Amino acid sequence: MIEINDVSKNFAGIKLMNLTIPDGKIIGFLGPNGAGKSTTIKMMTGILPLDAGTIKLNGFDIEKEPIQAKQHIGYVPDQPDMFLRLKGIDYLNFIGDIFEVPETTRKERIEQLTTQFNIYEALQDYIQTYSHGMRQKIIVTGVLLHDPDIWILDEPLTGLDPKSAYMLKEMMREHAAKGKTVFFSSHGLEVVEQLCDEVAIIKNGELIFYGGLAEMRKQFQTNQSLEQVFLELTSDE
Template identity: 45%
Template sequence: MIRAVGLKKRFGSKEAVRGVSLDVPRGTLYGFLGPNGAGKTTTIKMLTGLVRPDAGTAEVAGVDVVRQPVEAKRRIALVPDEPVLFDKLTGREFLRFVGRVYGVPEADVRRRSEELLEMFDLVGAGNDLIGGYSHGMQQKIALAAALLHEPEVLFLDEPTVGLDPASARLIKDLLRRLVGRGGTVFMATHILEIAQALCDEIGIIQAGTILASGTMDDLRAQAHAAEDNTLEDVFLLLTGSSQEQDIAAYLRG
């Protein structure tokens, strides 16, 4: 469902992504982990057509993202970590705009909008301008908009950051249901517990290179970790973790 081969991207002198290759099958919830500046967001931007790769190919739902960007975007949805939305539209109007752009019939847009507003507890705020929404509400309306056209692949960048525990739980349940119905989710996150509990497969990226990818067992094998090691242990083993150990030593004095 998502296939990337040798994706590379350079911004000036900084090589943000150095040959990322991925293969995420349909109906998978894929967690994409990595430290800050590892290349997670740039990879997502290349897979969603917001940034053009310098080298390599990216295919989503069988469509080449670089050669047929409009066709690829029809099948995907993206929720960035800090979604900036149209602040002079109300929540309902924003959903209507998204529905129209994706060609969803008007009656379906109305029905699904109300369902999603209710699901995200935004019915009361549906006629308020998005500019007045809190960060969490903006995150929820962006997710609602992403789900409105029932995308084949959903890309999420840090979806639970800034959300209250109830909303974070709702999103986790929602993602599992989406995958259960045959959808594919590609989720970048910092929160290892969420990734371990939620994801079917996990990719770990550092300095623009994929260090390991696969199920939890695959990762343990690639990291030469014990069977009872958590994702955190595996992550630290794979990423070298000297920085974290230095911090712990510093705090111990």
């Protein structure tokens, strides 16, 4: 479960955000560029401090209990250009060491996931030689390696080829079906409409809607697509 209570961040204009995300759901996090999506995600993962409020991940406060909280999450950033001087296999072993993944389990998961994402043969290469899509795949593999309860993904499908994007979406569905949580931001509204149980929409740092698509259509008395409703809600006209 993710609990965001009275959270604000002055430089991003985020004002008293409140959002509770239950287990077993896929949540799409939507908003125009500059609305505060990535800032919110960075506060959720402990990268940025909160100016006010609290964020709890499976009951652990991200600021007061950061180690315990981070043990429950896997995070894919919007830019996968990290640890470029490491080989792919060294990066995955580094992640495995941090999260204390047993050696046998680690080896099996690395082989399975990198084979599925078609990067197994590149594990001995340096990440700086990878394409953007390959970098995205190695970061996603690292997230899945320790099987965290909560996935927090910032534009996770960007740069993935259609087959890999399909596999990741299926993994997201399977993760939620196990009673766990997937929270991801995306500009792909059709994907969100097909995949998500609920959506959270942010505009100018404020949460303007949270709920299911049926609830959204009922509230705004429309049968329009998510894309059409989103554009109307976030328009400055």
